[in-house]
Amino acid sequence: MASLRSVLRCGRNRVSGLLRRDFHRTAVVGLQMTVRDALNQALDEELERDERVFMLGEEVAQYDGAYKVSRGLWKKYGDKRIIDTPISEMGFTGIAVGAAMAGLRPICEFMTFNFSMQAIDQVVNSAAKTYYMSSGLVPVPIVFRGPNGASAGVAAQHSQCFAAWYGHCPGLKVVSPWNSEDARGLIKASIRDDNPVVMLESELMYGVPFEMSEEVLSKDFVIPIGKAKIERPGSHLTLVSLSRSVGHCLEAATVLAKEGVECEVVNLRTIRPMDIESIETSVMKTNHLVTVEGGWPQFGVGAEICAKIMEGPAFNYLDSPIIRVTGADVPMPYAKTLEENCIPQVKDIIFAVKKTLNV
Template identity: 60%
Template sequence: MTVRDALNMALDEELARDEKVFIIGEEIAEFDGAYKITRGLWKKYGDKRMIDTPITEAGFCGIAIGAALLGLKPICEFMTFNFAMQAIDRIINGAAKNLYMSAGRYPVPVLFRGPNGNAKGLAAQHSQCFAAWFMSAPGLKVVSPSTCEDYRGCLKAAVRDPDPVIMLESELLYNLEFPVSDQAMDKDYQIPIGKAKVEKPGKHITLVTHGQAYVYTLQAAEILAGQGIEAEVVNLRSLRPLDWDTVFKSIGKTHRLMTVELGWPRCGVGSEIVATVMENPVFFQLDAPAVRCTGIDVPMPYSEKIEYECTPKDHHIADYAKRVCGTKF
């Protein structure tokens, strides 16, 4: 199953399950979505459940939040999270803070979803990774799925959650195929927000990753395995809340840590993980300094050849990991 089909099926099932759920965004209805994630849903559910909007992120994001305050369960699609900057005031001041500022009286059960980070040749204004930005905001829950099961389980959990959820997807993953278990095909299958998964067990180094970077990290783990280094790959899936128990347990097993992400190095997801490890007793389990493998600290170039070198790929990750492991191997 492709990630695109996993998303489409999950959206269909949630629309059928609860009549309060609706989807709003640019071209998501009659046009079937810019990435065909909502293919066929407009014909099935009609204009009241599938709402096309003009190119007005601040406007339709505000409409979604207002609908959530009145008891509906909107799914607000951004054609890319880069365009969510037009609606950042709504997301942070309208959605994230409302439950707290109303003393718990007005929850905002809205899901904001869409592709995050780079695709191919889309230049700097369309290629930013906003994982760390949204991860830093109290009141938001943030998920960053990788596999088809991740996408199905995270989306269903997010739609049913009483709080605003940011679901950061990857355009480059939409066409990828992943195996899907019978359990994950259940219409009520959910991945608890805040629960990571050890995708590949190992004993020499822990590689913590999320989203699109997971694919390259798993490939890097195979390269390392061929060189005698058994890397444990932790797929975070959720960034806020983050599953510290799983991360700490893995470090206690491997005694080495490297984080892998496609975003910028400064104030990133990896920065938060490394800092938190430093502040906890698990720090004394490390046999080497924890390191971050990230994208380059520049706006994304338009050239695809240069862009390719601006985010870590399997060989970059493997090389970094070998440095952490030192001369032992």
């Protein structure tokens, strides 16, 4: 089994290598920075700021990370702070959780969150529940991070979204960045938080550059966990999304604006605790809501938003039913054409908006 997984992961590294060549940009061009480099810079600053912080996972050290997020950190901080591990998620996650209980602040990288299923007992039963079960005596300040959801051409066992899975569990905080600002601010907030935090990144976003302000580049910049952001104001309909799908919502909003439809795009940023107040405020203004996510529909993030809106004050402001745009309810196919039909596209969002508004 170990040799088979090694072969599979070698294949995944070749795929991710192609993706890196397709998407990678220079770290900083003017005030632009890729998501990958925003994470790398933030990790460097936090390792330098607090000697209790260390990072472990498969290939994070000498190889500079499977996606080059930890590039250069091993050379700077050495074996005690940047630790390569065997292919044993349950083992190295348990080490990280134990280290957090002992007073350190580990960053545990999964090469993909699909492999976190091997360690879900450590994440949920050990990390998430210990503070409560110890009557507040044993905090577990740990960050579980890595790529989540669909990539490109890696099929069903490497394309699952775990936002709903981990968002279901009390004791965990769950964040999911879209752009470089999100990545930088959320990883810093996660490392400094005294609770276990699951940070769900998008592999396809690692090499995409975004504008970065001087404020965001400050070493003290953090994004509060539990606070959404209005990425684009609008008056006709609210689009709520997370991770890579936020970009699709913004593209759809641009197209729809040319037809006179102004969509307000809400970037969740945090899955748990969810900023339902910001969503309610937007819905009370626009009177329509569409949720967009890459995960499966059943028991998904969009389903939770629908329930929260129905149970709260914003329900009476809705002029039409909420529509969810999600991934297809099937294991991810390998074939490119089928894969594209399983992931929400801009055209799917536009269709849902027009259906909601009856235009």
